[in-house]
Amino acid sequence: MAFLSLRNLKKYYEQHRAVNDFSLDMEKGCIWGLLGPNGAGKTTLLRMVTGIIFPDAGEIIFRDQPFDPQRDQQRIGYMPEERGLYKKMPVGEQLIYLGRLKGLSAKEAKTRAWEWVQKMELTAWWSRNVGDLSKGMSQKVQFIATVLHEPELIILDEPFSGLDPINANLIRDEIFSFSKKGSLIIFSTHRMEQVEEICDHIVLMNKGVKLLEGETRQVREQFKQQQFIIKTYPLLQQHDFTDKPFTIISSTSDRCVIQLQKNVSPNDVLRKLIEEGYQILEFSELLPSLNEIFIRTVQQQTFSSSIEAA
Amino acid sequence: MNNTWLILKREYITRVRKKSFIVLTLLVPFLFIGFIALEIYLAAGAAPQQLQIAVLDKSHLFDSLWKDDTHFHFQVLQQPLPNDSLSSYPATHGADGLLYIPDTLNILRPAGIRYFSQKKLPLESYVVLKSKLENALEHLRLSQLHVNMQMIDSVKNSIQVNIEQPLTRASELQAGVSIAIAMICGFLIYFILIFFGVSVMRGVMEEKVNRIAEVIVSSVKPFQLMLGKIMGIAAVGLTQFLIWIILILVLWGLLHPLLPDLHAQVQNMQPADVSANEQMQMLQSVSAELLKLPLLEIVICFILYFLGGYFLYASLFAAIGSVVDQDASDAQQLTFPITLPIVISFLIALRVARDPDSALAVFTSLFPFSSPLVMVARLPYGVPWWQLALSLLLLAITFLFTTWLAAKIYRTGILLYGKKVTLKEIARWLCRKK
Numbered sequence: 001m002a003f004l005s006l007r008n009l010k011k012y013y014e015q016h017r018a019v020n021d022f023s024l025d026m027e028k029g030c031i032w033g034l035l036g037p038n039g040a041g042k043t044t045l046l047r048m049v050t051g052i053i054f055p056d057a058g059e060i061i062f063r064d065q066p067f068d069p070q071r072d073q074q075r076i077g078y079m080p081e082e083r084g085l086y087k088k089m090p091v092g093e094q095l096i097y098l099g100r101l102k103g104l105s106a107k108e109a110k111t112r113a114w115e116w117v118q119k120m121e122l123t124a125w126w127s128r129n130v131g132d133l134s135k136g137m138s139q140k141v142q143f144i145a146t147v148l149h150e151p152e153l154i155i156l157d158e159p160f161s162g163l164d165p166i167n168a169n170l171i172r173d174e175i176f177s178f179s180k181k182g183s184l185i186i187f188s189t190h191r192m193e194q195v196e197e198i199c200d201h202i203v204l205m206n207k208g209v210k211l212l213e214g215e216t217r218q219v220r221e222q223f224k225q226q227q228f229i230i231k232t233y234p235l236l237q238q239h240d241f242t243d244k245p246f247t248i249i250s251s252t253s254d255r256c257v258i259q260l261q262k263n264v265s266p267n268d269v270l271r272k273l274i275e276e277g278y279q280i281l282e283f284s285e286l287l288p289s290l291n292e293i294f295i296r297t298v299q300q301q302t303f304s305s306s307i308e309a310a
Numbered sequence: 311m312n313n314t315w316l317i318l319k320r321e322y323i324t325r326v327r328k329k330s331f332i333v334l335t336l337l338v339p340f341l342f343i344g345f346i347a348l349e350i351y352l353a354a355g356a357a358p359q360q361l362q363i364a365v366l367d368k369s370h371l372f373d374s375l376w377k378d379d380t381h382f383h384f385q386v387l388q389q390p391l392p393n394d395s396l397s398s399y400p401a402t403h404g405a406d407g408l409l410y411i412p413d414t415l416n417i418l419r420p421a422g423i424r425y426f427s428q429k430k431l432p433l434e435s436y437v438v439l440k441s442k443l444e445n446a447l448e449h450l451r452l453s454q455l456h457v458n459m460q461m462i463d464s465v466k467n468s469i470q471v472n473i474e475q476p477l478t479r480a481s482e483l484q485a486g487v488s489i490a491i492a493m494i495c496g497f498l499i500y501f502i503l504i505f506f507g508v509s510v511m512r513g514v515m516e517e518k519v520n521r522i523a524e525v526i527v528s529s530v531k532p533f534q535l536m537l538g539k540i541m542g543i544a545a546v547g548l549t550q551f552l553i554w555i556i557l558i559l560v561l562w563g564l565l566h567p568l569l570p571d572l573h574a575q576v577q578n579m580q581p582a583d584v585s586a587n588e589q590m591q592m593l594q595s596v597s598a599e600l601l602k603l604p605l606l607e608i609v610i611c612f613i614l615y616f617l618g619g620y621f622l623y624a625s626l627f628a629a630i631g632s633v634v635d636q637d638a639s640d641a642q643q644l645t646f647p648i649t650l651p652i653v654i655s656f657l658i659a660l661r662v663a664r665d666p667d668s669a670l671a672v673f674t675s676l677f678p679f680s681s682p683l684v685m686v687a688r689l690p691y692g693v694p695w696w697q698l699a700l701s702l703l704l705l706a707i708t709f710l711f712t713t714w715l716a717a718k719i720y721r722t723g724i725l726l727y728g729k730k731v732t733l734k735e736i737a738r739w740l741c742r743k744k
Contacts, residue, residue: 014735014738047725050528051528052524052527052528052725053725069531070531073528073529073530074529076528078525078528079525080521080524080525080528082521082524082727083521084520084521084522084523084524084525085520085522085525086324086520086522087520088324089324097316097320098525098526098529100316101313101316101317101526101529101530102529142525145525
């Protein structure tokens, strides 16, 4: 059985269905990217998983047991999209307090908070108020507060917003090391390049429903459209190949992106080009970016739902 | 429970460490004591300076009058002075003034008594001296009429009417003391409910606006967060009152010797100082009346009603804090329905302090939204135990109910951002099962 299993979760607000029949299984040690446009229901879904709100229907199975916020919240670390810390409370004290709320003893919380503050290069700020910190620094404090109790499930809502590349790398490395230690990490973001870089699994949702899920690699494979990048000498020209098995979608000074016709394999194309006397310098498959997949899928859903409505 | 305790502790410590708390806590007792000290100092007549007065009593009617007291040191001149040197006498002989009584003084129409000095007599000394002379003249006239002074005294002293009333509602004085205590208790509760209620609301708003609420409720139940905050602020309030009481007692102990010694003054007072003497007696009987009141009962009930009323209203204030978003005018609009019953109850309490057994008093001291204010105002008069028990029971049930109600609003409210919440929506949250 999966480490975390969401089954037919539903959460309805007044008029709209924030989350509508959402199911997903997630395993330990994975990094899941939760993608979706604004208002897709991501925050509502995450809040249900953290036990802040209760689903109207469906169930959450966590570690082979029905999710019980009272018992399980200590195993979860949640970093909400809108950061929250007490501005007029010193960094160290605040970390210890939040750690203790997660069940750490006072001594343990202090030791760990100090270790993390060292790791994140915040020692000089230990007894300064959070209100005095820059946005990036308080972001790091927030991250420490989220993982201080070494949770098995880490939920991060836009963890990199406001961080410079150096600090973003610092946090990304910590996320990887938690995943290696076996924690399940879910993070929600709009930044597709980060998802491609970090997440091994993605799930895309819109209007409360799941549109697609799977390993990042596989999803991209699944969405590939027989497109290739090709570099030849001389440069390919569209008019040379009016009856040919592909069309040129775009070209730069030395490369072209080609779209293969149906039932044409890459080998057919290469054979043909070699026969024609082209020199092939480079030939690679073009996988769609998550961004394209995201936009295409969401648009498709919007399109089909408007047809249904009509 | 452990989490509630952690939240309570944080709330308490951060609030107690604030500069504003320390300043307010230390300043109030000093202001209080300073105010009282000033009052007493002024009332006790700022320790009058003893005046050196030479007396030239040509009539020899007042020979027994010239005894020294706190106001005057008399020096009776045996030798007559020439009329033209009377006005210069005080300056040349180092006296504050010269009192001249002509030899032809008519006790029925006394005229020609003069006081020679560079300075006018201070008002108080003037009054005392005048009443000394008037009293002496009264005695002289009475003895001319052959009236026995003892008879006069005994007649005057024995007139004192007590109209006894049912229910030990004895003297007017006792009623006065009761009214004062009733009003003070009512006012304190009023102040506590408004001041600490608003503190709770502000605290909740701050947590919501900071978004820290969302982080905390991913660790604890919203109810625990709300309860921890409410109890933490109650603890801050109790601490503040405790410090105030201790500081006031300590300051009073330190200042007491510095104040004019009231007792000594009373001992030295001449019969002429009747009004001051009466004041002193009044003071003593006020404290006697105070001790006659069921003080322990009042203190215990005060604390119970303070806690009950506070929990009842603070939870409602917390609920309001959770639904508003930064916007202060929204908060005002929503607090109105909560502050209104407090203000009305306070006005009723002021009335009840004078008329503790009216139907209105009994009803409002049982009704839980007004009982914390009204019942404490009835306490000094003695309240039937069944009314006390019923009122406390109703209060306890109601505060459990409002806390439960508030928790429902709070839970949804603190997670809702950038949206104006209508009363209709709040009603819907309340009807929801989970």
